[in-house]
Amino acid sequence: MDLVHVSTGDILRDEMAKKTPLGTEASGYMAGGRLVPDRLVMDMLKSRLGAETRGLLFDGFPRTVAQAEMLDAWFVSRGQDLDAVVFLNVAEAVVMARLGSRRTCTGCGRIYNVISSPPAKEGVCDACGKPLMTRTDDKTEVIAKRIQVYKDQTEPLLAYYRASGNFLEADGGKTPEEVTKDVLALLRVKP
Numbered sequence: 001m002d003l004v005h006v007s008t009g010d011i012l013r014d015e016m017a018k019k020t021p022l023g024t025e026a027s028g029y030m031a032g033g034r035l036v037p038d039r040l041v042m043d044m045l046k047s048r049l050g051a052e053t054r055g056l057l058f059d060g061f062p063r064t065v066a067q068a069e070m071l072d073a074w075f076v077s078r079g080q081d082l083d084a085v086v087f088l089n090v091a092e093a094v095v096m097a098r099l100g101s102r103r104t105c106t107g108c109g110r111i112y113n114v115i116s117s118p119p120a121k122e123g124v125c126d127a128c129g130k131p132l133m134t135r136t137d138d139k140t141e142v143i144a145k146r147i148q149v150y151k152d153q154t155e156p157l158l159a160y161y162r163a164s165g166n167f168l169e170a171d172g173g174k175t176p177e178e179v180t181k182d183v184l185a186l187l188r189v190k191p
Contacts, residue, residue: 011045011048012044022043030136031136032145033149038066041067046074055083063157065160082164087158087167099138100140103119103133104133105125105132
């Protein structure tokens with residue numbers, strides 16, 4: 001499969017690091033655990049992916065029904081549609097623990113989890129030796145806000161996509177390797 005991995009969070013963080021107008025506008029929303037407005041996200045995606053001809057694998061997007069509707073309309077305008085929507089179902093306590101233990105390298109951006117995939121030396125990146133940090137949006141109070149935002153704004157997507165006929169669900173509480181195996185099986189792709 002020739003797919004382009006599309007993480008709106010990564011793209012937004014890149015825009016913030018470059019101090020672009022979009023990045024500056026988005027930073028206030030993200031630091032407070034709020035969703036970046038739908039208009040900004042879609043404009044950014046259209047700009048970054050407008051010429052892309054390979055398949056797209058969206059990671060954590062869309063996050064609202066309005067974004068899903070805009071994405072559907074964009075696909076229709078390109079003569080495309082969604083093949084599948086995969087929902088990774090994870091218990092709230094697991095989400096809190098995973099996000100709270102995530103660390104990001106200040107140099108190369110590599111991501112660690114101090115519980116499940118820690119660096120060899122605490123607080124130091126294995127790849128480049130730079131210090132690790134806890135992202136602003138991975139602090140306990142922000143995680144709690146993010147979960148509430150998810151319940152209010154993202155959870156309605158489940159009904160939206162279940163009605164589409166291409167909705168798939170996997171247990172996201174398993175190890176990354178097990179989740180990957182389950183998702184590939186759902187998509188009928190052999191590992």
